[in-house]
Amino acid sequence: MSIKLVILGLLLERDMHPYEITLVMKERSMDQITKLQMGSLYYAVDKLAQEDHIEAVEIIRSSDRPDKTIYRITDKGKALFEQLILQQIKKNEPIYHPLYMALAMSHHIDQSKVEKLLEERIRESEHQVNLAYQVYEEHISIVPRSVLHLMYGRYEHSLTELRWLKRLYEDVAARKQSDIGTPLHLEA
Amino acid sequence: MSIKLVILGLLLERDMHPYEITLVMKERSMDQITKLQMGSLYYAVDKLAQEDHIEAVEIIRSSDRPDKTIYRITDKGKALFEQLILQQIKKNEPIYHPLYMALAMSHHIDQSKVEKLLEERIRESEHQVNLAYQVYEEHISIVPRSVLHLMYGRYEHSLTELRWLKRLYEDVAARKQSDIGTPLHLEA
C-alpha cells in the first residue's frame, strides 16, 4: 500500500506527526501521485506503529488542540521501506484511469452533453499541465533529482492526457464516436 | 466507483453474467484501465441489483457448476450510467502512480539494487508498450471509435512511462540520484 511507503519515506527525512505528513505531501504535490485521505493515513500510521516500523517520539499536548504525536522510523521500518520500494519496482501493475474508461463508454450517451463537458475538461486539463510544469520549475533547486523526475513525469503524463482529450474531442464534435473501422490518423 | 460504470456499459451492449463481464473486460484489456477484482465485481453487481439498476434475467443451473445469473440493465440503470459518465468527465481526479512514487523515494536506498530492478522493469515496460500497440491495431476494425481511442491512449501512456523510466535509469546508473539543483536536460 502506497501511503505506507510515503510515510516511511518522509520519516526517513525527519520525525513528523501525521498531519505534518499531509502538509509535506501537498507542498510537493505528492498527493497527485498517491491518494491522500486523512482516515487512511492515520490508519496506516497506527498500523506501522503497532508493528514497530515507526515509534512515537513525543506527544505534544495543549489544552485547546488535539494531541500531536510525533513519530520516528525504526530500523525495522527502514528495512520495510527498502523492501516496499524494491517490491513496487518489480511488480507490474497498470495505472488505472477512470476518465479514459468513462470516455471510452461515452458513445452510449447523448453526444452533445459529452461535447460540452469535454470542453470544460480540456480547459481544466490545460490548467493542470501548466501547474505541473510550474511545480517542476519551482523545485529544480530544492529537491533531490529523483523527486524532480517525479515532478517532470507528472507534467508529461498530464500533457499526454491533454493531447488525448483534444483528439477525442475532435471526434465527438464531428459525431464520429460510433464509427468502426477507421484507424485514428495519428502523427505523433 | 469505476467498476459500476463498466458493468452498466457492458450490459448496455448485451445481457451477461458477472463472470462473462470479466472475460469481456480482459478481451478488450479494460482490466488495464479499471481495476478488476472478482470480489469487488460481485459486490457491485449485487449492489446494482438491490437498487434496481440491473435485474436478473435468468438463472442457469447445472448440477456440477455454480449457478450463472444473467443480468440486464434497467431504465433506472441507463439513467445512472449517463449520470456516472458525465460525473466522471466533470470531476478532476489525479491518476495515481505508485511506481513513480516508489522511484521518487528510491534515493534513500542502495542504488545498485535499484539499478538492477530498473533494468528489468524497463524491459517489462517495453513489452507493455508493444502489447498495447498490438491491441490497438487488432481492434481497429472491430470496436467503436471511442474504445479505439482508449486503446491508443493506453499505448501512449505506456510509452510516456517507458521514456521516463529510461531517463531515470541514466541518472541512477550515473549515481546522480541525490543531486540537487540541475534541471533535467530534456529534449522532448
Place this chain on the structure above:
DNA sequence: TTGATTATACTCAAATTTGAGTAGGGTGAC
C-alpha cells in the same frame, strides 16, 4: 461584528476491497 471560510488535528461507523478459499472439469506434458 457577525458570518464565512480556512487551518489544525484527529476519530469513527459504514461501505468497500482484498485475498484466499471452494469445487469440479478440462488440458497438456512427461
Place this chain on the structure above:
DNA sequence: GTCACCCTACTCAAATTTGAGTATAATCAA
C-alpha cells in the same frame, strides 16, 4: 495415467478506505 495447472463461477471473513463528523482558532471581508 497422473500430476500440475488453468478455467469456470462464485463466496466470505478480515483488512482497508471512505466520507462525514468533531472541536477550536485564526483570518478576512462586508
